[in-house]
Structure formats: C-alpha cells, structure tokens
Amino acid sequence: MLDDVDRKLLDLLSANARISLKELAAEAGLSSPSTADRLRKLDERGVITGYTVDVNPSTLGYTLQAVVRVRPMPGMLHIVEKLIIDTPEFIECDKITGDDCFVAKLLVRDMEQLDTILDRIAEKAQTNTSIVKSSPVKRRLPPLTGG
Known part of the structure; x- marks a missing residue:
C-alpha cells in the first residue's frame, strides 16, 4: 500500500524524473536519507520500475x-x-x-x-x-x- 508520502514522491517523480534527491526530499518534507530509503523500498516492491526521459x-x-x-x-x-x-x-x-x-x-x-x-x-x-x-x-x- 502507498501512504501519502509515497504518493507525493511518485507525483513529484512523474512530473520530473530528473529532480535531485535534495529537491525531492524538500518537496516531500523529508530528509534526503529518508527519501532515498523510501525510493529504494518503492523500487524493491516493484512500484517504481525505472526512470526515463521524455523525448519530442x-x-x-x-x-x-x-x-x-x-x-x-x-x-x-x-x-x-x-x-x-x-x-x-x-x-x-x-x-x-x-x-x-x-x-x-x-x-x-x-x-x-x-x-x-x-x-x-x-x-x-x-x-x-x-x-x-x-x-x-x-x-x-x-x-x-x-x-
């Protein structure tokens, strides 16, 4: 299950997959290590399957x-x-x-x-x-x- 913080992180990453960890943490109201840990857990659970670039x-x-x-x-x-x-x-x-x-x-x-x-x-x-x-x-x- 996703909590509100996970949803916030996914929303931020879907809008800008190149966002820095520091910016992502600040936007989500977390520390950088907490944000990194949450991202790792989302990766391990298969929620996040990759990061990409959008090309015109x-x-x-x-x-x-x-x-x-x-x-x-x-x-x-x-x-x-x-x-x-x-x-x-x-x-x-x-x-x-x-x-x-x-x-x-x-x-x-x-x-x-x-x-x-x-x-x-x-x-x-x-x-x-x-x-x-x-x-x-x-x-x-x-x-x-x-x-």
Missing part, C-alpha cells in the same frame, strides 16, 4: 504517429510479434484480446516509411491503421489514492 519525436524527424491494430494470419502470431519487436519504429505494443491480437504505436518520418513498414507486416497479418492527430492525454499515472 518531431525534433528527431518523426512527424507521424500511427496506431496500428494487427491481426496475424493463422500460424503467424509469433512471427508477427517478432517482426513488431524487431522494428524500432514501433515504440509501444500491447497484446490484446478480441478480433485483433496487437495494438501498436508507430513513429515514422513520413507516409512512405509508414507504407514500407506496413507492407512488411501485411505479408503476414491484416492491419488497420489510424494516424494520431493529437494526444490530449499523455501517458500519466493512474490515481494513486486509495489502496
């Missing part, structure tokens, strides 16, 4: 984001999964229930690159692609209240 893809030339639903042809599930894993432009993928087996997010520089990637998959699966216009809700933590 467009600054790297990735102008299009697509959401691709993928339905492998019979006997192709593992081959398609490996193809998705081995294609670095797929930045996220979930194996799901329902008619499709995967929902994946893809970053590409242009439509030509999108077509090239989807053509490789189309040999082994049906795809349904939507271009992302905007992201009104960025990845965020779920509510940390309650137990």
Whole structure:
C-alpha cells in the first residue's frame, strides 16, 4: 500500500524524473536519507520500475504517429510479434484480446516509411491503421489514492 508520502514522491517523480534527491526530499518534507530509503523500498516492491526521459519525436524527424491494430494470419502470431519487436519504429505494443491480437504505436518520418513498414507486416497479418492527430492525454499515472 502507498501512504501519502509515497504518493507525493511518485507525483513529484512523474512530473520530473530528473529532480535531485535534495529537491525531492524538500518537496516531500523529508530528509534526503529518508527519501532515498523510501525510493529504494518503492523500487524493491516493484512500484517504481525505472526512470526515463521524455523525448519530442518531431525534433528527431518523426512527424507521424500511427496506431496500428494487427491481426496475424493463422500460424503467424509469433512471427508477427517478432517482426513488431524487431522494428524500432514501433515504440509501444500491447497484446490484446478480441478480433485483433496487437495494438501498436508507430513513429515514422513520413507516409512512405509508414507504407514500407506496413507492407512488411501485411505479408503476414491484416492491419488497420489510424494516424494520431493529437494526444490530449499523455501517458500519466493512474490515481494513486486509495489502496
């Protein structure tokens, strides 16, 4: 279970994973050693699984984001999964229930690159692609209240 201090630490880290331990401790009203101990315990419990950097893809030339639903042809599930894993432009993928087996997010520089990637998959699966216009809700933590 998370207490109020743990929730505060997670909120602060989700807003800025680069915050210094000293700043984090001050914001949470703790000493630096107490804060470090709490972070270690959150790591050990698997609550915190890593620290990351958020990069703006467009600054790297990735102008299009697509959401691709993928339905492998019979006997192709593992081959398609490996193809998705081995294609670095797929930045996220979930194996799901329902008619499709995967929902994946893809970053590409242009439509030509999108077509090239989807053509490789189309040999082994049906795809349904939507271009992302905007992201009104960025990845965020779920509510940390309650137990």
